[in-house]
Amino acid sequence: MQLSDFDYHLPDELIAQFPLPDRTQSRLLHLDGMDGALVDRRFADLPTLVKPGDLLIFNDTKVIKARLLGQKESGGRIEVLVERVLSAHEALAHIRASHAPKPGSRLRLADTISVEVIERRDELFLLRFDSDAGVLDLLDRFGAVPLPPYITHTPNTEDESRYQTVYAREPGAVAAPTAGLHFTPAMLEKLNEQNIQTAYVTLHVGAGTFQPVRVENLAMHRMHSEWYQVPEATAISIEKTRSNGGRIIAVGTTTLRALESAAASGSLQSGYGDTTLFITPGYRFRVVDRLITNFHLPKSTLLMLVSAFGGSENIRRAYRHAVESHYRFFSYGDAMLIEKKRELEDTTAKN
Numbered sequence: 001m002q003l004s005d006f007d008y009h010l011p012d013e014l015i016a017q018f019p020l021p022d023r024t025q026s027r028l029l030h031l032d033g034m035d036g037a038l039v040d041r042r043f044a045d046l047p048t049l050v051k052p053g054d055l056l057i058f059n060d061t062k063v064i065k066a067r068l069l070g071q072k073e074s075g076g077r078i079e080v081l082v083e084r085v086l087s088a089h090e091a092l093a094h095i096r097a098s099h100a101p102k103p104g105s106r107l108r109l110a111d112t113i114s115v116e117v118i119e120r121r122d123e124l125f126l127l128r129f130d131s132d133a134g135v136l137d138l139l140d141r142f143g144a145v146p147l148p149p150y151i152t153h154t155p156n157t158e159d160e161s162r163y164q165t166v167y168a169r170e171p172g173a174v175a176a177p178t179a180g181l182h183f184t185p186a187m188l189e190k191l192n193e194q195n196i197q198t199a200y201v202t203l204h205v206g207a208g209t210f211q212p213v214r215v216e217n218l219a220m221h222r223m224h225s226e227w228y229q230v231p232e233a234t235a236i237s238i239e240k241t242r243s244n245g246g247r248i249i250a251v252g253t254t255t256l257r258a259l260e261s262a263a264a265s266g267s268l269q270s271g272y273g274d275t276t277l278f279i280t281p282g283y284r285f286r287v288v289d290r291l292i293t294n295f296h297l298p299k300s301t302l303l304m305l306v307s308a309f310g311g312s313e314n315i316r317r318a319y320r321h322a323v324e325s326h327y328r329f330f331s332y333g334d335a336m337l338i339e340k341k342r343e344l345e346d347t348t349a350k351n
Contacts, residue, residue: 033341065143
């Protein structure tokens with residue numbers, strides 16, 4: 001497969017720059033992967049599209065204020081984006097600067113925080129924060145919401161709440177699991193009243209989710225690593241749902257990646273670890289039956305994932321329809337409900 005197979009034209013005006021006033025008022029494009037049928041709906045219709053005994057699985061990661069501005073010892077300006085918090089005082093981060101800082105040098109962030117550059121690890125830098133407060137506390141006090149690069153406004157107080165799911169509880173992500181942004185406490189309560197089961201995984205979304213694929217031959221692409229956890233209670237709920245004939249519905253590509261990573265051995269195993277799972281058309285899904293997801297960037301690994309799930313031609317038609325119908329795209333945009341394309345195909349995932 002080639003990178004160009006996953007390109008499409010998107011007018012800039014369809015990239016959502018701000019969330020809608022009501023989370024559930026986004027549009028929902030329903031794609032049946034079996035026959036390719038498309039139906040235009042509202043996200044508020046979701047409770048009518050699930051049935052008692054189905055299991056909705058959410059990613060409960062919480063976006064941290066991972067972006068910090070500062071200076072090098074030389075006075076040069078820098079921007080730090082924390083990718084992963086390793087301990088109370090150490091983190092891996094991306095650093096944007098005219099010249100990359102050297103190991104042993106020091107940075108001053110937010111005019112307050114003293115940081116030592118320990119070493120470089122590929123595109124990331126290992127940083128040690130010199131403070132009695134922990135990294136997460138410092139980010140919460142001095143950092144900014146790391147909005148995606150296609151959102152052009154400066155983060156504001158609304159972004160602090162709206163670029164976060166209502167069920168977020170495990171801090172560590174630098175990008176939101178955006179399919180979950182459409183849910184409200186009222187909708188979750190309504191689903192519960194309908195006997196729709198819910199469960200959670202954690203996958204800390206990294207900045208790598210926005211990095212472009214730089215090779216035309218996808219077999220040469222190196223997937224970024226993200227930390228995930230599938231609790232034992234979630235694995236038990238999945239097994240019980242399966243035995244009772246219910247459907248497993250992943251809320252977001254990050255939830256799907258966590259579940260499929262945990263099932264890489266052939267059967268779902270609870271636990272935690274790092275995943276570099278790269279899903280492209282031909283992948284045989286082991287866990288998920290339906291996927292709720294937003295619309296994804298051209299040539300992105302997430303577009304490849306949904307193409308694998310719903311069928312490449314089905315997704316191409318769905319995206320053409322979405323553009324022609326003026327759906328809103330990306331993080332603050334509209335959503336899709338995709339029924340899995342049920343064809344037995346060879347696995348072509350890389351771990």
